[in-house]
Amino acid sequence: MDSPFSTLDLPSGQLNNLQQLGYKTMTPIQQQSLPLVLEGKDVIAKAKTGSGKTAAFAIGMLTKINPRDFAAQSLILCPTRELSTQVATEIRRLARYQQNIKVVVLCGGQSIGPQIGSLEHGAHIIVGTPGRIKDHIRKKTLSLRRINTLVLDEADRMLDMGFYDDIQHIIGETPAKRQTLLFSATYPKPIKSLSAAFQQEPIEISVESIHSTSHIHQALYISSKEHKLVNLMRILAHHQVDSAVIFCNTIKAVKQLCEYLRDQGLSVKALHGDLEQRDRDQVLIQFTQRSCSLLIATDVAARGLDIDDLPAVINYELPRDPEVYIHRIGRTGRAGKAGLALGLFTDAEKYKLDAIAEYQNKPIEFEAAEILNANIDFVTEPPMVSLCIAGGRKEKVRPGDILGALTGDAGIDGKAVGKITVLDYVAYVAIDRKVANKALKRLEQGKIKGRKFKIRRLR
Incomplete structure (x- = not known):
């Protein structure tokens, strides 16, 4: 049954903001966890990316923030920089009903100096990765003595990445009297011991992932190893794929596939662990802004990748673990929308297909890739172009300022701005x-917020 946010005991300003943001009714995870969060209970929730879990902890957390106290009052630990940035962005939107709530992101892969500068001015909410948070604690640039809410987001991923000791160290720096919320897509033994060590009588909740595979059409194709590249082109043309994440199992395969598709005239970017963090951010932004059509990625690089309305996911290589396959294809077909999951496999990989079928508890039909009609012209050019502006939040640049500069002086139709x-x-x-x-x-000729900024077009 649909349950509106107005059934919760929330400030009227917060309810109005939720309405403006399009939060009409609660998702299952929000419905189950929010009343408990608002009561101050410790919660352990089994929920995947895309289930609305950020709002499930942020809405309650924000009611406890004292805006006049610039000490860190909430801490959210995430496995990756990408997820940290997404969580912080969502919290800023949800916090709009309050004046001057400061959210600071602390992650590795970027210079620590500007982060220290941000912290010197105080922060209410800290979002970041365990390694970098620990660095700041060691340097005494971050104090967690006033934390009242601690969130472990995608806890299973953090443990997979070897962060247990860092998490233990960080939690040791927080007050014993605090609310601890743990969110995890899976519930293995290490998560249970993490909860036992750091939570007080937690209440367990579990919801069916919002991106169950029922909305996803799966089509798999068998191919010889030597014809996989050509057959991938067949799949792209036949299914008229204009935007997709293509998964490979190794960085080497990502680089090779990227080079091949680029040679075929396709708009393609690689996302893998060898990239500098700045380049990784840019690649993700170009893809989400639809100025790049195909994103070739490894699983580690794609962690925390949360893209609305992704039409297709392609497994160029099937993963060994069936759960990873479900996680990959779950990035399409979000919130009840139709999604397309395509895949290639060789005869030697048939055992992987059987394992996936067993895990899903339903057989997977497959065909020979050669039967597909490859003589179809399909659009290879992305609909948008990304422009990069050399000024951001620190220069007080806001999305509205950029939109105003484009639609005002520049005379660009608002519909042309993505x-x-x-x-x-x-x-x-x-x-x-x-x-x-x-x-x-x-x-280039005009100004944004009355100031000149360098502008460049991304390729």
């Missing part, structure tokens, strides 16, 4: 390809 992403020192805006050059020229 997603706008503002980071600390840089911002990105998606522009309809047909007017991208005009927008670039106008922004």
